[in-house]
Amino acid sequence: xxxxxxxxxxxxxxxxxxxxxxxxxxxxxxxxxxxxxxxxxxxxxxxxxxxxxxxxxxxxxxxxxxxxxxxxxxxxxxxxxxxxxxxxxxxxxxxxxxxxxxxxxxxx
Amino acid sequence: xxxxxxxxxxxxxxxxxxxxxxxxxxxxxxxxxxxxxxxxxxxxxxxxxxxxxxxxxxxxxxxxxxxxxxxxxxxxxxxxxxxxxxxxxxxxxxxxxxxxxxxxxxxxxxxxxxxxxxxxxxxxxxxxxxxxxxxxxxxxxxxxxxxxxxxxxxxxxxxxxxxxxxxxxxxxxxxxxxxxxxxxxxxxxxxxxxxxxxxxxx
Numbered sequence: 650x651x652x653x654x655x656x657x658x659x660x661x662x663x664x665x666x667x668x669x670x671x672x673x674x675x676x677x678x679x680x681x682x683x684x685x686x687x688x689x690x691x692x693x694x695x696x697x698x699x700x701x702x703x704x705x706x707x708x709x710x711x712x713x714x715x716x717x718x719x720x721x722x723x724x725x726x727x728x729x730x731x732x733x734x735x736x737x738x739x740x741x742x743x744x745x746x747x748x749x750x751x752x753x754x755x756x757x
Numbered sequence: 758x759x760x761x762x763x764x765x766x767x768x769x770x771x772x773x774x775x776x777x778x779x780x781x782x783x784x785x786x787x788x789x790x791x792x793x794x795x796x797x798x799x800x801x802x803x804x805x806x807x808x809x810x811x812x813x814x815x816x817x818x819x820x821x822x823x824x825x826x827x828x829x830x831x832x833x834x835x836x837x838x839x840x841x842x843x844x845x846x847x848x849x850x851x852x853x854x855x856x857x858x859x860x861x862x863x864x865x866x867x868x869x870x871x872x873x874x875x876x877x878x879x880x881x882x883x884x885x886x887x888x889x890x891x892x893x894x895x896x897x898x899x900x901x902x903x904x905x906x907x908x909x910x911x912x913x914x915x916x917x918x919x920x921x922x923x924x925x926x927x928x929x930x931x932x933x934x935x936x937x938x939x940x941x942x943x944x945x946x947x948x949x950x951x952x953x954x955x956x957x958x959x
Contacts, residue, residue, distance in 0.1 A: 678896045694893025695885075695931045702888035714895075719902045726899070727892040 657742035667739045670731045677727040709735035770795050781951045801873045874924040
């Protein structure tokens with residue numbers, strides 16, 4: 650496999666978030682819950698949404714508000730979807746780390 | 758006597774908050790500031806209670822009017838099903854169950870929350886308010902709507918207190934998020950060294 654010198658554009662957490670969203674539309678609260686449940690990453694609401702805002706600024710995800718009716722009341726929920734650029738960045742990151750899967754020469 | 762109780766409660770709450778401050782920020786001035794903030798918040802709560810009471814009274818009087826047999830056209834909502842009676846020339850009402858309707862986006866159907874919670878956010882810069890506070894606040898509202906199944910007086914009071922505390926914590930957290938950004942670091946440079954040292958340890 651050809652080694653790429655460029656570091657990936659995504660951090661480990663951003664990579665995982667894009668991986669969680671996948672090809673579907675996911676609510677922000679769901680992503681937060683999944684991060685907490687599976688990886689014990691307990692980010693506070695504002696910190697988490699700032700992270701998502703950064704992903705949106707970088708055009709890796711697309712976010713919008715959706716209205717949901719709970720007990721007869723309208724609640725706005727932030728929903729996210731991965732863009733083409735985000736999917737490309739995820740694949741690049743995956744490729745970058747997979748080149749080390751066979752082991753580095755320094756540890757041989 | 759009642760005023761004395763209010764003063765004691767304000768004093769106790771201020772003392773508890775003051776005890777959480779780091780040693781270098783503990784002073785009489787900071788205690789006075791905290792006591793002031795607590796009193797203003799208390800005033801908001803009092804006004805909200807008065808407003809809620811007057812609203813409840815007006816709703817009750819409306820219900821009494823609707824319950825009157827003189828009014829033929831009745832429409833009320835019950836567990837997502839609207840039961841309505843068309844106006845009849847004889848003045849007799851026939852209840853016709855209508856299938857569950859989509860809830861229209863009106864002011865009435867939006868979550869009625871204490872205004873105080875939304876007011877907290879105005880202290881934040883626009884970008885932080887839009888990007889960090891608002892989505893997190895909407896998640897909080899979702900929890901709040903679910904918690905409204907508890908109807909008793911003390912449960913409602915406790916829920917109001919708990920969600921107010923959570924909103925305050927959220928605003929504080931927004932400040933923390935803001936200070937961790939590049940603009941925040943510049944601002945932090947202007948503050949005293951002791952505060953910066955304390956902040957770095959957080």
